[in-house]
Amino acid sequence: MSTTEQRLATPSRGREEVTPSAPAADAATPPSEVPICADPEALRGLPAEQLPGLARTLRRRLVEICSLSGGHLGPNLGVVELTIALHREFRSPAEPIVFDTGHQAYVHKMLTGRADLAGLRTAGGIAGYPDRGESAHDLVENSHASGSIAWAHGLDRAHRLAGADGAAVAVIGDGALTGGVGLEALNLLAADRGSRAVVVLNDNTRSYAPTVGGIAEHLGALRAGEVRAGEDMFTALGLTYVGPVDGHDLGALAQALTAARRAAEDPSSSGVLVHVLTRKGAGFARAESDAVDHWHATGPFPSRRRRRSRRRRRPGPRGSVRPCSPPRAPTSG
Ligand SMILES: Cc1ncc(C[n+]2csc(CCOP(=O)(O)OP(=O)(O)O)c2C)c(N)n1
Ligand SMILES: [Mg+2]
Numbered sequence: 420m421s422t423t424e425q426r427l428a429t430p431s432r433g434r435e436e437v438t439p440s441a442p443a444a445d446a447a448t449p450p451s452e453v454p455i456c457a458d459p460e461a462l463r464g465l466p467a468e469q470l471p472g473l474a475r476t477l478r479r480r481l482v483e484i485c486s487l488s489g490g491h492l493g494p495n496l497g498v499v500e501l502t503i504a505l506h507r508e509f510r511s512p513a514e515p516i517v518f519d520t521g522h523q524a525y526v527h528k529m530l531t532g533r534a535d536l537a538g539l540r541t542a543g544g545i546a547g548y549p550d551r552g553e554s555a556h557d558l559v560e561n562s563h564a565s566g567s568i569a570w571a572h573g574l575d576r577a578h579r580l581a582g583a584d585g586a587a588v589a590v591i592g593d594g595a596l597t598g599g600v601g602l603e604a605l606n607l608l609a610a611d612r613g614s615r616a617v618v619v620l621n622d623n624t625r626s627y628a629p630t631v632g633g634i635a636e637h638l639g640a641l642r643a644g645e646v647r648a649g650e651d652m653f654t655a656l657g658l659t660y661v662g663p664v665d666g667h668d669l670g671a672l673a674q675a676l677t678a679a680r681r682a683a684e685d686p687s688s689s690g691v692l693v694h695v696l697t698r699k700g701a702g703f704a705r706a707e708s709d710a711v712d713h714w715h716a717t718g719p720f721p722s723r724r725r726r727r728s729r730r731r732r733r734p735g736p737r738g739s740v741r742p743c744s745p746p747r748a749p750t751s752g
Contacts, residue, residue, distance in 0.1 A: 623697045
């Protein structure tokens with residue numbers, strides 16, 4: 420058993436206050452919750468002003484569900500806004516979104532027919548990683564880090580050869596980007612003119628621990644404004660660089676992803692890289708303030724909110740799922 424697997428299997432977290440909130444430290448009144456829309460087409464039709472409320476519901480449910488089953492809570496709390504924005508800009512599954520490693524795909528699952536992550540990480544339940552048997556939106560079954568850029572680029576090439584439209588997206592963390600397979604794929608993508616692959620770099624400055632090395636320092640300099648867009652390593656390689664963008668600002672994300680799509684569709688350009696800044700554990704104080712790993716992975720933990728929620732649920736079901744369309748039935752498992 421790996422260290423992560425051990426942590427996932429062990430009730431490793433003490434009793435805590437579960438108060439998922441808006442991610443900005445200085446956020447004013449939190450928005451009213453909006454039920455989870457588990458159909459990406461309906462999600463694209465939601466008015467933008469409802470999205471902060473949707474993000475709030477997703478965070479509450481992530482905490483409730485992981486308190487029961489354990490899981491990769493910190494990484495998923497960090498990509499709530501990013502995943503919403505990705506599914507609004509790109510038409511999955513025709514425009515595939517490949518999550519690197521796949522440990523941060525819970526929100527993607529919740530927005531694609533699996534709002535309650537039923538039976539997360541248990542036999543017959545929703546898997547902790549993308550699973551082709553669960554949904555057409557899970558194109559790649561992974562768990563191994565650093566492969567997403569090659570996957571997205573390969574899917575993009577296949578689409579172009581078949582005369583199909585649209586982009587293919589890789590969502591890769593700053594940690595996974597430093598893996599050799601990721602850098603190999605970036606090397607090929609940077610010189611492939613006409614590519615419509617978009618690499619979304621989810622930079623939260625860490626894997627379990629802070630990411631180290633020259634790339635981490637370069638990303639830090641971009642974040643700090645010491646290196647400007649255009650002077651970055653991605654542009655130097657031949658990619659189009661978009662960013663850095665606040666990964667918890669839904670408006671800024673929408674703009675950046677639209678700009679990335681436009682650049683990707685330019686036949687004279689090769690791949691595009693969008694540099695997105697997020698915080699692992701965002702919106703859940705205990706995870707955000709955890710200096711060790713920001714709750715990268717947790718076992719089940721006690722949750723007062725869960726108990727309150729359970730009491731409220733009786734006798735009728737508590738609605739966290741928008742009745743916009745029935746969840747897509749899993750094709751198996
Ligand atoms: C080849 C390989 N090495 C190591 C791991 C263990 N692992 C799982 S998640 C993770 C952290 C990845 O960090 P990052 O890509 O920055 O994603 P984040 O968790 O920050 O979203 C690692 C090292 C793995 N899954 N595959
Ligand atoms: Mg990271």
